[in-house]
Amino acid sequence: MSVRVVARIRPLLDKELDKDIIVKPDSAESGKPYTIVKIPNPKNEAEDFSFAFNSVYDQSTCQETLFTSEVSPHVKSLFQGYDVTIFAYGVTGTGKTHTMRGGLKLAERGVIPRLLSSVFRRGKKIMKDTEGNTTVRVALSYYEIYNDKVFDLLEPPEKRTPSGLPLRAEASGKTVVAGLSERACEDLKDFEKLYIEANNNRVTAATKLNAHSSRSHAILRVKLTQTTGEIVRESTASAIDLAGSEDNRRTDNGKERLIESAAINKSLFVLSQCIEAISRGDKRIPYRESKMTRILSLGQNNGITIMILNLAPMKSYHLDTLSSLNVSSRAKRIEVREIENEVVFKQFPKTSSTTTSGNIHRQPLRPLANAHNVHNGNVAAAAKATDANKPVKAFSVYTDKSKPTPVTSQPLVLKPLANTSNTRRSTPAKRPSDQEALHVRPSKLARPIGQPLMPRSTATLAASSTTSKMTVSAEEIEAMVEKKVGEILAARAAAEKSAVPVQVHVQPGLDDAVQKRLDALERRIESDEWREDAKSEGLRFLLAARQHKERGEDAAALKAYEMALPFFPGQAKLLSKIERLKAKLHSAERPRPEHFFDVKEKVTRKKKRRTTSDDDEVDADYEDAEADVEEATFVKPASRRPRVKAVPRTILPDDNGPPSPRAQQLLDIVNSRDLVQIKSLVGFGAKKAKDLVDYLELMSVDEENCIDSLGQLRAVPGMGGRTIDRAYEGLLAM
Ligand SMILES: Nc1ncnc2c1ncn2[C@@H]1O[C@H](COP(=O)(O)OP(=O)(O)OP(=O)(O)O)[C@@H](O)[C@H]1O
Structure with missing residues (x-):
């Protein structure tokens, strides 16, 4: 993946004054284009901080210049089969929407309409040059992520479900939005009609900082399909207008806005964590911790990414600007190499x-x-x-x-x-x-x-x-x-064919404890512990299989195990389960209770040493997954992680209500930002404690902005699942 990071400083707006300008562009050498942003050190205004970018665009830069310099060159790459992602990042009111969407006048059109115009023009030329042998199709999807939920913007708001659309990991490793609509788009007129309609659906809410502040991340996906005979070349351009990060104290936000801000800050925080991890060369990129980063798949996807950091030049944005400059300058360290795409056929070659x-x-x-x-x-x-x-x-x-x-x-x-x-x-x-x-x-x-x-x-x-x-x-x-x-x-065909529900739903007949564990597992699947998307897909099938088994629906269980098989190919235990179920269905004799098998198998598995190195990796994957399924369902959980010992299950105080003394104690420890204290909490290791402190630092530059409730604490990245419950219960046990 290649990430190009550029900064754009917006001009002053009506009531803003020249004397308040503190953000300035600069060049590395005199006479050269701008590549540096300078901003004073807030603690010592005589000193300047400098941040280097691939390019810096000053206040006078018009929409056309930005597009021609940064986006236009990549349209060709898009037609060559590369994915192109362009996203605007920055504080509320710094010009992200202006950059991506722009105004209605021709000269003010932003990156998105210009990109579409370019795509249609090039597509027409290709069809003409090939005398129709190559057809070029453009299809659009447009969706927003609001409070970490995905909503289709091409559908009317009435059609939305409260939980939004789920994300789905494809066997290829790509994350896609399940059930997202896609509209064919013939020309620019078509696009404009769709785009305007969709933007009316976008969730916006006024805040004190910006009367038209966008409170959601908006993602436009342009799918380009070029077909020549049997050969299909498909690539995607994604244009993302991220919601603005902001400091809640300055915006006088109400409760609803605070929740929005928490979700926005969380996803932007995770984005910054991903960027940092990639720039450090970490193996583990925490991109799964928010929907936005899952979709962006920073560090996972191939192709070309352009990050446009929008900046307001005034002093009133000083600390926010510093924070976003910090994030983006890390992004600049992301490797700069692109990958060629692989081959696909419209029709997979027959197996003759x-x-x-x-x-x-x-x-x-x-x-x-x-x-x-x-x-x-x-x-x-x-x-x-x-x-x-x-x-x-x-x-x-x-x-x-x-x-x-x-x-x-x-x-x-x-x-x-x-x-x-x-x-x-x-x-x-x-x-x-x-x-x-x-x-x-x-x-x-x-x-x-x-x-x-x-x-x-x-x-x-x-x-x-x-x-x-x-x-x-x-x-x-x-x-x-x-x-x-x-x-x-x-694998894909099998997944598509599946009639087996792979989502975990509340099942009548499963007791509360089991259901809770299933829910916990579901959360784990979504969490970063399941970094391998394909593996988590496989796990879903296993989970579905176990549910069916528990209810005695052996035929459905068999089918679900079979669906899991492509994810753990050749896995001996899985195969034997399938065989046993087949035999059981065949003989229709009354079986022993299923959990008896499971416990026994688990014990045996623990005792047995694996010998064949070829199978080691797949077995490890499968066994991890299977152990989780077992843990989540019927068998006494394996003690793979430390648990709170002998603490009776505690009823936590209302998440969003006034904190109880114990909850307050927990919040005080968190708000202390003291690593030693935080690490003393049950379930907090050094990494988790550091992430939490980093988050608090990012949320506010000074120390006044505190977490006030358990609900807010749960919204912090990495604090999901039972983390807070365990820390709270741990305090009780002390
Ligand atoms: N380069 C620019 N030239 C002229 N006006 C600009 C420019 N950039 C931003 N503006 C103006 O600044 C204001 C704020 O910009 P915009 O709404 O795009 O900010 P934003 O970062 O998208 O905010 P939010 O995060 O709240 O959506 C708008 O009135 C916009 O027209």
Whole structure:
């Protein structure tokens, strides 16, 4: 993934005064374009802080200049199959909506209408140039995330459900919004009509700071589909107008606005955590902690990301501006490499013998452009080969001079080339098949002779660094790629076919305790402990299976276990469960109680040592998942995590009411921001304590802004689930 971070300083508005300007652009060398933002140190105004960006746009920058410099070059990449994400970040009232949406007049149109206009123009040209052989289709989705819930903006507000639309992890690792509508869009007029209508649906509420403050993150998704015969190339441009971060004390917010602000601050905080983690090169990016970051998938997605930091130049925004400058300057350290997308066919090649023969006429994978992908085994390996000192997973640092070249100027190749979620995993896969596929990815370098699609310099570099290591033949690679794609498609088909409800619902007949544990598991699935989206999908199936089993619905349980199988392929215990259920259904004899099997299996599993290394990884995945299902349902929970000992279940005081003395004690400890005190709470390790303190620091620059209720505390990232209950119960036990 590549992230380009630019800053835009807005002009003064009517009542703002020149003398209050404190934010200024600067250049690294005189006469060069601006790349630095300067702002005084609030504690010593004689001293300036400098923040470096890829580009800085001053108050005089018009909409066209910003678009031409920052977005327009990536439209070509979009048509080459890359995903492009553009998001505006900044404090309320700094010009995010102006930048993304803009005004109605032609000159004032923002990034979004200009992007659409560009896409339609280029699409028409392609259709004309290919005399209709290539068709280009544009479809729009538009949704908002309000209070961490997703709502479709193309649907009227009456159709909204209180809980909003769920997110779904695709087998490819991509996170999508389930049930989101998509409208085909023929031309700019179509788009404008849809866009205006949808914006009327957007939740906005006036605040003291800005009379038209947007209180939700708005995400426009432009899906581009180019079809030439059987070959489909799909890519997506996402334009995101983030809600503004703000300081509640200055906005005189009421209760409702406070809740909105908490949700906004939470998601922006998680965004900043993700950015920080990526820039540090962490393995674990906490992107799953808010819906917005899950959808953005920072650090997970491929393609091109442009972050526009909007800034107001005045003193009244001083501390907020500093905070957002801090976040964005971290984003600037995110690695700057793009990844080529993988191949997909409109129709997956039939499983006839020809597809596995050496005669197939499809390209295994697209050529390496100027890209190296840290998530991709072979490219990372190639990078390693060329730079032994550089860790494969490391992120490189921008130099201010290096404006990232999005894609090499290769011609539009009407070859199987698509950005599809179907064949891509965001993280190194755990399943053996995926591992295998990753290891064989040198296929990108084993392009059939005579098709030098790679720019020469890149090709030479890549080849020189890897050819000596090539041990797999083109046919073998073909077969392996085929196998990999087949597996993914099978998993997807299985998931689509499923009639088994995979969401956890309240089930009559399950007692409260069991239901609570199921709910807890559901939350865990959503939490960062389930970083592997595909794995959590598999877990959902397992969970559904266990519910069915508990209710004696063996046929449905069998089906759900079968649905889980693609996520844990070849997993022996899962297979044996399936077999047992089949046998049980077949014989229809009265079985022993199901939980008897489970307990026994669990004990046996614990005693047994695994021996086959090939199966280790998949078994570990499966067993993790299965252990969680068991823990959540019927078996005495395994003591995998420390528990509060022998404390009778406590009734917590009303989350949003006045805190009880004990709750107040908990809040005092939290508000102390003292790591030692916070770490003394049950369930708080060093990391959790630090995250909490960081959050409090980010929420307010001084120490007056405190958490006043357990409800507010629960809204803090990482404080979900039973965290607060356990800390509270722990205090009682002391
Ligand atoms: N570059 C600019 N040129 C002219 N006016 C601007 C510019 N940027 C922002 N403005 C004006 O500043 C005001 C606030 O901008 P805008 O509503 O876009 O802020 P925002 O960051 O989207 O706020 P919120 O987070 O509340 O949605 C608007 O009146 C807008 O027209």
